[in-house]
Amino acid sequence: MTIFLQASFEGLALGAVYSLVAIGLVLIYKAMDVLSFAQPALAVVGAGIISALAVDRGINFWLAFIVALIATGIIGALSERIFLRPMVGEPVFSVAILTLGLDVLYRTILDNWIGVNPRYMGDPIFSWGEFGSINAGGVILKFQELGALMTAVLSVIFLGYFFKVSKYGLAMRATSFDQETSLAQGINVGRIFGLVWFIAGILAAFAGFFITGGFNLLTQASFISAFRALPAVVIGGLDSIPGAIVGSIIIGLTQGYVAYYQFPFESFTGINLGNGFSLLAPYLIMFVILIVKPDGLFGTEEVERV
Amino acid sequence: MRGRPNLYTDYRKETAILNTTTQKVWAFIGLILLIISSFFFSQYWMYLVTTALLTAVAAWGLNIVSGFAGQISLAHGAFIGIGTYVSAVLGGVGSSYIRGYELDMMIWLPLAGIVPAIIGLIISPLAVRLKGLNLGLVTLGLVFIASYIFSNWNSVTGGSGIGRKTAKLKIFGIDFNDGFHAGSYHIEKDQFIFFLSLILFIFAGIGVKNLMRSKIGRAYAAIRDRDIAAEAIGINLYRFKASAFALSSFYAGVAGSLIFVMSGGVDPTQFNLVYSVTFIAIVIIGGAGTVLGPLFGAAFFSLIPGVIKYFLHLVGSTADQIPLHPTQIERLVFGLLLIGFLIFEPRGLWGIWFRLRNYFKAWPFSY
Numbered sequence: 216m217t218i219f220l221q222a223s224f225e226g227l228a229l230g231a232v233y234s235l236v237a238i239g240l241v242l243i244y245k246a247m248d249v250l251s252f253a254q255p256a257l258a259v260v261g262a263g264i265i266s267a268l269a270v271d272r273g274i275n276f277w278l279a280f281i282v283a284l285i286a287t288g289i290i291g292a293l294s295e296r297i298f299l300r301p302m303v304g305e306p307v308f309s310v311a312i313l314t315l316g317l318d319v320l321y322r323t324i325l326d327n328w329i330g331v332n333p334r335y336m337g338d339p340i341f342s343w344g345e346f347g348s349i350n351a352g353g354v355i356l357k358f359q360e361l362g363a364l365m366t367a368v369l370s371v372i373f374l375g376y377f378f379k380v381s382k383y384g385l386a387m388r389a390t391s392f393d394q395e396t397s398l399a400q401g402i403n404v405g406r407i408f409g410l411v412w413f414i415a416g417i418l419a420a421f422a423g424f425f426i427t428g429g430f431n432l433l434t435q436a437s438f439i440s441a442f443r444a445l446p447a448v449v450i451g452g453l454d455s456i457p458g459a460i461v462g463s464i465i466i467g468l469t470q471g472y473v474a475y476y477q478f479p480f481e482s483f484t485g486i487n488l489g490n491g492f493s494l495l496a497p498y499l500i501m502f503v504i505l506i507v508k509p510d511g512l513f514g515t516e517e518v519e520r521v
Numbered sequence: 522m523r524g525r526p527n528l529y530t531d532y533r534k535e536t537a538i539l540n541t542t543t544q545k546v547w548a549f550i551g552l553i554l555l556i557i558s559s560f561f562f563s564q565y566w567m568y569l570v571t572t573a574l575l576t577a578v579a580a581w582g583l584n585i586v587s588g589f590a591g592q593i594s595l596a597h598g599a600f601i602g603i604g605t606y607v608s609a610v611l612g613g614v615g616s617s618y619i620r621g622y623e624l625d626m627m628i629w630l631p632l633a634g635i636v637p638a639i640i641g642l643i644i645s646p647l648a649v650r651l652k653g654l655n656l657g658l659v660t661l662g663l664v665f666i667a668s669y670i671f672s673n674w675n676s677v678t679g680g681s682g683i684g685r686k687t688a689k690l691k692i693f694g695i696d697f698n699d700g701f702h703a704g705s706y707h708i709e710k711d712q713f714i715f716f717l718s719l720i721l722f723i724f725a726g727i728g729v730k731n732l733m734r735s736k737i738g739r740a741y742a743a744i745r746d747r748d749i750a751a752e753a754i755g756i757n758l759y760r761f762k763a764s765a766f767a768l769s770s771f772y773a774g775v776a777g778s779l780i781f782v783m784s785g786g787v788d789p790t791q792f793n794l795v796y797s798v799t800f801i802a803i804v805i806i807g808g809a810g811t812v813l814g815p816l817f818g819a820a821f822f823s824l825i826p827g828v829i830k831y832f833l834h835l836v837g838s839t840a841d842q843i844p845l846h847p848t849q850i851e852r853l854v855f856g857l858l859l860i861g862f863l864i865f866e867p868r869g870l871w872g873i874w875f876r877l878r879n880y881f882k883a884w885p886f887s888y
Contacts, residue, residue: 250654301864307654308593309863312805315798316859323852442665442794449658489673498662502647505659509651 217353218475226471227464228360231367234463235422236444237451238370239415241459245391246411249299249310250453253317254419255441256325261287261420262336262427262437263325269337276337284420291416292409300405326435333432340429347429363425370418371460383410439494443470446501452514461512466497536734538727552723559715566827568783571715573823574722575780580803580815581729582772587801588810589738590765591745592648593657597773598797599667600637602789604774605687605781606677608633612688619685620676626692633778634771641770645763652748664797671789684788687781690714714783721779725772730812732768741765745810795852802859808871817870825851 236254243251264286268279294317302310340358341347348357378384389397390407398404419441426440427433447466451458474493481487510516529535539545555570562570583597611629615621647659672681679685690696690713732738740761743751752758781787799822807818829850866872 250657298860298864305863305867308657309867311593311654311657312801313860313863315801316856316863319795319798319852319856319859323849323856327846327849439665445658446662449655453654489669491669495666495669498665501662502659505655506647506650509655511655 220354222471222475223468224354224356224471225360225474226468228357228363228467229470230447230464230467231360231363232422232425232440233444233447233466234367234460235363235370235418235425236441237447237459237463238374238456239418240444240448241451241454241456242387242411243415244448244453245456246387247299247303247394247408248307249314250307251314251317251415252311252445253294253314253321254415255438255444256318256321257287257291257416258419258423258426258441259433259438260290260321260325260423261416262423262433263328263334264420265338265424266334266336266427266433267328270335276339279337280424283424284417287420287423288413288416291412291419295408295412300408322438329433329435333434334427335432336424336428338424338428357429359425359429366421366425370421371456374414374456383407387411443494443497446497448511449501450504450511452511454515455511455513458511458513465500469496469500470494538730538734555719559712564711567711567715569824569827571711571718571783572780573820574715574718575776576800576803576823577816577819578722578725579773579776579780580800580807580819581725581812582769582776583800584804584809584811584815585729585732585741585772586765586769588804588814589733589745590741590762591748592762592765593653594660594766594769595657595794595797595801596660596663596667597769597800598792598794599664600641600770600773601777601780601796601800602667602671602792603637603640603770604633604777605787605792606671607636607774608688608778608782609685609787610677612691613686614689618676619679621686623689623691626688626690629688630775630778634775637770637774637777638767641766642763645766646759648762648766649759661794664792664794668789668792668794671792678787678789681790682788684786686786687784688778690717690782711783714779718779721775725775726812726816733812737761737764742810799855802855805867806858806862806869808869811869811871813874814869814871817874821870822855825854829854 236258240251240254243249243254261283264283265276265279268274268282269276272279274282298313298317299310302313340362343358347359348355350356378388386397386402387407387410389400389402390404394404397407422441422444423437427437431437443466444463447462448459449462450465451460451462470493473496477488477492504512527541529540534540539548559567559570579597579601582600583594586592586594608629610620611622611624611632612626613619613621614623644663648656651659671678677685690710740751740756743754743756744758744761748758781791803818803822804815805818806821807816808814826848862869868875
């Protein structure tokens with residue numbers, strides 16, 4: 216039972232991390248019909264900025280953290296302005312490939328900076344509690360995972376409030392409904408695009424920190440974790456924020472359970488699934504769900520005019 | 522009809538593989554130049570040109586599924602990997618923990634294409650069920666699944682970070698690994714691989730061209746332009762999407778079986794996401810949906826390292842003096858080019874060539 220709870224908790228925390236990236240992806244998709252493959256790379260760029268400021272420059276970690284969040288948001292907004300704005304109205308496929316190009320750019324620069332050795336985040340989390348975790352009745356709760364869960368919940372609440380109440384939230388909803396009509400109503404659609412990428416960048420940077428912080432370090436392979444937000448989005452449906460959250464939780468829990476139950480399963484059945492099968496399970500789940508429901512669990516079905 | 526190369530009196534002539542005299546002449550000159558210069562290349566340039574030829578074959582494969590049939594495939598690198606390992610297992614040297622059967626090339630070369638094609642057929646139902654971005658995401662998943670299998674199946678791939686040796690060159694029982702003596706002339710192994718690749722390249726090119734001018738190619742174009750309309754005029758979507766995937770994987774596998782033979786070894790981490798994106802970029806930089814485009818893209822992409830190296834040599838600096846590693850410069854240039862071409866010239870190098878050609882054809886008139 217303890218193992219089950221532990222697996223569930225870790226899975227939920229992973230789901231929270233994925234949901235941060237996934238919500239950004241869905242926001243971008245809803246606002247401008249672009250699937251951004253660059254989001255996972257933005258997440259690790261955020262982590263890289265934190266590490267550069269907090270470890271290399273020796274700035275206070277929390278200050279570095281906030282600066283990095285905003286900087287990543289700005290990088291996102293700038294990329295949108297420079298690279299994606301000229302592509303408005305182009306086929307969805309071309310724009311998606313363009314974001315793959317962005318992903319290569321970000322990661323090449325970042326990989327060059329990271330080098331061979333892993334980078335520390337310089338966060339004080341491991342010094343809290345017993346090695347950065349508390350023991351709740353046999354279940355070990357890491358502060359980093361608690362933080363990820365809290366951040367995800369708070370972001371969802373904040374974004375929900377933002378969309379409902381604020382002027383810009385309303386403008387965003389209008390833009391996602393129909394770009395041309397909202398332009399005619401006096402909404403600055405370009406600014407909305409920038410804002411969406413800014414928010415998505417901040418969320419990605421949060422996710423980047425939770426992926427690489429604590430005992431996990433920033434390496435050239437860190438982005439692969441952030442990439443698993445993509446199956447989460449696909450499972451939930453590309454244009455649904457609740458879908459993104461549910462998808463992330465499904466992916467996170469799958470990964471958690473597989474990580475804990477793979478060994479018992481293997482020794483019980485004698486089938487060897489290989490190292491790190493838990494990292495693969497999300498993609499297998501994605502296949503199954505997509506074959507059954509091509510638009511995801513919560514996505515609106517695409518209606519085509521002939 | 523001499524002197525009027527653009528006048529066609531016959532549909533057959535218009536759809537010929539090389540339909541003007543100019544094209545015939547230039548194709549011939551290009552081929553001869555390539556063969557002659559292969560005797561003067563340094564080993565490094567020989568490697569680059571051979572890679573360019575094989576990359577072009579693989580890029581044509583991706584062009585069949587993405588350029589002609591309009592189905593996004595991010596998993597092309599994975600199929601190249603499957604081809605590489607089929608050839609390495611069948612034609613490579615085995616050891617106590619790595620499988621290898623040292624078979625003849627006449628066996629492993631076709632099988633390196635057929636096995637990926639069958640796997641392409643198996644996953645093609647996904648392509649029929651999904652379209653657009655979701656299909657792209659699923660093929661993205663395939664990349665991760667493939668690289669997981671490659672790095673875990675140690676008896677085939679040698680495991681990540683270690684790798685294995687690629688296939689040996691043995692044709693009809695003659696061993697070509699130490700070169701080949703033809704009378705008093707000695708052909709090096711590299712040059713032999715170059716000629717092999719050139720033959721493969723020519724056959725692949727004719728194959729793509731034939732595909733494009735036949736019924737199948739027209740069906741692909743119809744599916745790309747509007748799948749619902751294509752279905753309405755009687756094109757079997759399932760059959761043609763599946764065949765597009767199978768053909769594309771076949772090309773990928775055949776190219777993959779030879780592409781690492783010259784360097785001699787292959788590491789499973791090679792077939793990562795960036796490797797697959799590379800081929801998409803080649804097709805887009807070259808010009809999607811054209812026959813010449815992927816060839817331009819592949820030549821451009823494969824020869825960049827040599828050009829960068831040459832310029833660094835000209836400036837007189839070594840790799841230590843610049844902050845970026847040459848491969849990283851390549852990747853940066855590459856990402857920027859991918860973005861730049863999508864924004865400014867979506868038809869790729871082929872589009873530039875097309876406009877230049879028409880400019881000179883119509884000169885001194887503007888059109």
